[in-house]
Amino acid sequence: MSRTSSLRAVVVGTGHRAQTFTRDLAARPGHRVVALCDPNPTRMAFHNRLLTEAGQPPATPWEPERFTDLLAEEGVDEVVVTTVDAEHDRYIVPALRAGCRVVTEKPMTVDADRCARILDTVRTTGNSLTVAFNYRFNPVHEKVRALLAEGAVGEILSVHFEWLLDTRHGADYFRRWHREKRNSGGLMVHKASHHFDLVNWWLADRPQEVFGYGRLAFYGPEAGARHGLRRDYDRAHGAAAAADDPFALDLAADDTLRALYLDAERDDGYRRDRNVFGGPVTIEDDMAVLVRYARGATMTYHLTAYSPWEGYRVMVNGSAGRLELEVEESRWQPPRALLQAPRGGHRGWGTAHPAPAVEATGRHPGDGGARGARRGRHPDARRALRSPHLTEHRDRTRRRARPRRRTRRQPLLRDGAARQRAGPRAWPLGLRTEVEPLLFGALSGASPGRARRPAGTPVRRGPGPSPWRGGRGHRCGCR
Structure with missing residues (x-):
C-alpha cells in the first residue's frame, strides 16, 4: 500500500486505449503512476514519454510474469487493467487479493469460468472492482x-x-x-x-x-471473396496489394500507431494491420x-x-x-x-x-x-x-x-x-x-404543438440545422 500521500497506480497493458488512463492519472492530483506492466518494452517506453510530457517522473517497467512482485515492491494502491480481454483475470485476481482497488476495461473477462473466479475473489476479499462501462x-x-x-x-x-x-x-x-x-x-x-x-x-x-x-x-476470406473485396496480402505494411485497398491500415501514416505498434513489432511480433479479408478470423x-x-x-x-x-x-x-x-x-x-x-x-x-x-x-x-x-x-x-x-x-x-x-x-x-x-x-x-x-x-403532460426538452437545452423552431450538433465524442473500449 501507499508509502506516501499520493495514491500509487500501475497501468497493466500499454496499448492505445491505455493512453487515456496514463494521461488522466498523471494529470489527477493525489495520484501517481509508479509502474507499467506489459510484455513489450517499446510500448512501455511510449507511455513513460506520456508521463514525462505531463511533468511526472517515469514509471518503473515490469514484465507480466513478475506482477505479484510488482504489487508488493511498488506499494500499489490502484491497478488499471487494459490488456487483451482474455488476460484480465490474470491481473484482477492477484490485485484484489493484495488489497488494491482495481479498474478494468470492459469486458471484465471473456467466459463464465473466468467471471466466476473474479466475482468469487471480490466476495471473499471485499475489495473494489470497477468495470469501465462508461456509456x-x-x-x-x-x-x-x-x-x-x-x-x-x-x-x-x-x-x-x-x-x-x-x-x-x-x-x-x-x-x-x-x-x-x-x-x-x-x-x-x-x-x-x-x-x-x-x-x-x-x-x-x-x-x-x-x-x-x-x-x-x-x-474474413470467404465473405471477402464472395463480395469481391478481398486482396491478397496478410498485413498492410509493405504489401503492394494493400496500396489501393480502402480497408488497409497504414501504421506508418500515424505517429502514435507507428510508435505503439510498428516500432514495437521487434519485441513481440504483434501486427496491428492485418488484412480484414484474410484469415484466420x-x-x-x-x-x-x-x-x-x-x-x-x-x-x-x-x-x-x-x-x-x-x-x-x-x-x-x-x-x-x-x-x-x-x-x-x-x-x-x-x-x-x-x-x-x-x-x-x-x-x-x-x-x-x-x-x-x-x-x-x-x-x-x-x-x-x-x-x-x-x-x-x-x-x-x-x-x-x-x-x-x-x-x-x-x-x-x-x-x-x-x-x-x-x-x-x-x-x-x-x-x-x-x-x-x-x-x-x-x-x-x-x-x-x-x-x-x-x-x-413519450411524456404525458407535454404542451400541444411543442416538444418538451431537458432544462437548459435550446428550443428549435422550424426547419434548419440542429442546434445540438457538435457534441462530445464517445469513448468506447477499443484499444
Whole structure:
C-alpha cells in the first residue's frame, strides 16, 4: 500500500486505449503512476514519454510474469487493467487479493469460468472492482433512464436495440487481436457488453433467458471473396496489394500507431494491420440476440460491424407510450479516410460525434402530448453519399432517396402506430441520406404543438440545422 500521500497506480497493458488512463492519472492530483506492466518494452517506453510530457517522473517497467512482485515492491494502491480481454483475470485476481482497488476495461473477462473466479475473489476479499462501462455516464443515456424510471412509457413491455459499427471502426476489430475469439470473446462480449449493460441499467432488471446467433457475413476470406473485396496480402505494411485497398491500415501514416505498434513489432511480433479479408478470423460481424427479462419484458438486439455509418437506435415500448433514441456517432466516410482525430477518437480514424436532440410526444389521443414537433434537417440531409470503392460492385446504390418533409399535421407518434416516416428506406453500403440524430420520448403532460426538452437545452423552431450538433465524442473500449 501507499508509502506516501499520493495514491500509487500501475497501468497493466500499454496499448492505445491505455493512453487515456496514463494521461488522466498523471494529470489527477493525489495520484501517481509508479509502474507499467506489459510484455513489450517499446510500448512501455511510449507511455513513460506520456508521463514525462505531463511533468511526472517515469514509471518503473515490469514484465507480466513478475506482477505479484510488482504489487508488493511498488506499494500499489490502484491497478488499471487494459490488456487483451482474455488476460484480465490474470491481473484482477492477484490485485484484489493484495488489497488494491482495481479498474478494468470492459469486458471484465471473456467466459463464465473466468467471471466466476473474479466475482468469487471480490466476495471473499471485499475489495473494489470497477468495470469501465462508461456509456452509463452519457447524459443522453442518463436521460433515458430517468424517463423510464419515472414511468414516461408506463410498464416496459419490450425493447429493440440496434447498434451499427461503420467500416472504419467495425473493420478495425478485424485487423487486430480482437479477430480471434480466444482473445476477445468476440464482439458479442467485447462490444455488445456495453449495450447489454445499458439495457439492464435502464430496465433495472436482469435477463432470465437469452438466445443468440451470429455469423461472419462481411469480413474474413470467404465473405471477402464472395463480395469481391478481398486482396491478397496478410498485413498492410509493405504489401503492394494493400496500396489501393480502402480497408488497409497504414501504421506508418500515424505517429502514435507507428510508435505503439510498428516500432514495437521487434519485441513481440504483434501486427496491428492485418488484412480484414484474410484469415484466420474466428469472431462474428453480424449478431442477433433475443432476451427475456425477469419481470417479463423482452429485448431484440442486433449488432452490425460493417455499416456505412455508425450509431444506434433504441426503441422501448410501454403500456403508456414509446421511447425512441437514435444517435449518429459518425457519418459515412471511406474506410481508409485517415484523419487527424482528437484524442479519444478511434486510433486516429476521424469521426463526427453530433449530440442527440430530444423530442417528446404523447401516444394516446387526448393525453395532451406534443404532436408533430417539426424536425430540422442538416444541409447534408439531401445529399446521397456513395462509397466509391463499392460502386462497381453495387450499382444499385446510385439511386437517390429524397426525404419527405414532415409537417406539424403529421404526428411523430400515434395511437397504436409507430412513428411516421417517409416510407421504408434501404440504406445499402455507401448510401446515407439521414444525418441527424433524434430522441423521442413519450411524456404525458407535454404542451400541444411543442416538444418538451431537458432544462437548459435550446428550443428549435422550424426547419434548419440542429442546434445540438457538435457534441462530445464517445469513448468506447477499443484499444
